[in-house]
Amino acid sequence: MTDKMFCYQCQETAKGSGCTVRGVCGKTDDVARLQDLLIYLLKGISFYSSKLRKLGAVSEGVDKFLLDSLFSTITNANFDRSDFVVRIEKGLKLKGEAKEMLEKAGGDRGKKVPEAAIWQADTEEEFEEKAREVGVLSTKDDDVRSLRELIIYGVKGIAAYAIHAQNLGHENEKIIEFIEKALSATTDDSLSADDLVGLVLECGKFGVETMALLDKANTSSYGSPEITKVNIGVRNNPAILISGHDLKDMEELLKQTEGSGVDVYTHGEMLPANYYPTFKKYSHFVGNYGNSWWKQKEEIESFNGPVLFTTNCIVPPKDSYKDRVYTTGVVGFPGVKHIPEAEEGKEKDFSKIITHAKKCKPPVEIEKGEIIGGFAHDTVIGLADKVVDAVKSGAVKRFFVMAGCDGRMKSREYYTEFARALPKDTIILTAGCAKYRYNKLDLGDIGGIPRVLDAGQCNDSYSLAAIALKLKEVFGLDDINKLPISYNIAWYEQKAVIVLLALLYLGIKNIHLGPTLPAFLSPNVVKVLVEKFEIAGITDVKNDLKIFLGE
Secondary structure: OOOOEEOOOOOHHHHHOOOOOOOOOOOOOOHHHHHHHHHHHHHHHHHHHHHHHHHHOOOOHHHHHHHHHHHHOOOOOEOOOOHHHHHHHHHHHHHHHHHHHHHHHHHOOOHHHHHOHHHOOOOOHHHHHOOOOOHHHHOOOHHHHHHHHHHHHHHHHHHHHHHHHHHHOOOHHHHHHHHHHHHHHOOOOOHHHHHHHHHHHHHHHHHHHHHHHHHHHHHHOOOOOOOOEEEEOOOOOOOEEEEOHHHHHHHHHHHHOOOOEEEEEEEHHHHHHHHHHHHOOOOEEEEEEEOHHHHHHHHHHHHHHOEEEEOOOOOOOOOEEEEEEHOOOEEEEEEEEEEEOOOOOOOOOHHHHHHHOOOOOOOOOOOOOOOEEOOOOOOHHHOOOHHHHHHHHEEEEEEEOEEEEOOOHOOOOOOOHHHHHOOOEEEEEHHHHHHHHOOOOOOOOEOEOOOEEEEOHHHHHHHHHHHHHHHHOHHHHHHOOOOOOOEEEEOOOHHHHHHHHHHHHOOOOOEEEEOOOOOOHHHHHHHHHHHOOOOEEEOOOOHHHHHHHHO
């Protein structure tokens, strides 16, 4: 039992080993421990729910609770202690109901029940006491702990993407079934390291399926992304800044602000909303303001209007603009306004943030011009002949997948310098907020093809895989790794983890991952990834370019 927190789920974890006093993200120790307890509770719920599912008893309430709760523990999503207390109380009730249902069905007789499924409590004091026992370090074996955490972080990423699809009416019960199976497996001490490695790869499989489901949800709702020049300047109207990944929130905000005199701008990972045909019809949708999530403090300051955080992009706000911060969905921060979920059959009510915006000054212009994006799989595959001709003629020698996350560390300047140093006959394929390291550089084009092709959000890394698989088919290759594509991926949080596992499941090898390898990978697990998938870290731009280009 310990009073210290321990968290190493993100790339910026303290000293590259783990946050023990306060999260680098700003998460307090008590919130960190309650998040650990919530994950522990989800394992217990999953034990019962997975068995009920096999008996044909499925609870939509449990399904949504699992997804929302996993998402709430992702880095930069929720910092509000009270939210986690409420979730744990609800989870204990759901677990009790599931246990009772299973007992009546006779489904758990003769089966060993994990402690996570048995535990009950009534008070916050009991929550705190238990939370000190069930954190990451409660698994003593370094390699088992590493593999269990890799699975849990992958499942968190799956849950995040599944929620976005669910919000648009697209669900797949098999995804929930796997999440329950994976969480339950992390309580099973009889599983070997090889068993857990197999589960890691299965996690990648469901990562691909979940991203494909979300891709279908987004494109069937809003059309396929189009090549788009996105305005990065401002207009002289009051406005709302929307951040995160949830396109359903984006749609409802645009509908409710139409004709109000309030403009809407995207920030960070919401930039790709500008590429969807449905959103382009709104004349008050101006463009993108600012850069990556970690620059929000200065950029929210100058924006002047209120900001809506729809997913995990919030950092502890400054007092100077805290009153202009609104959260929704699983996002939470103490002392800021929260827009609740809508009643069934209705839209969320954004009237408060719209009224607030009308009282604010217009945004201060911080830059001018345009950036280009919208190169999702349908668009690029539509250009396949042009791309193939460019490769065959030698105009394009190599593609570099530089997808993933951005972050605060100075070492991430590496990705800007790497993009600048790439030969003029190479093209960058990107998705996620990693693109902000180079999407405003003047890198030119090759025969009309921009040298930076942005597919969209981090979940749109699925597009990059679809593009690679199509090129493999077009070139008649028997192995995706024979394509002239190199992978230099930046990671930050758990959605990047599931993207990585998805790429591994698809058989892609020789992925370079940076700016540092995950702290949660033990030396032996790293060894397995290196031997089986040829994963590597990064060094410096000059040396890495020699490796990638075979010089």
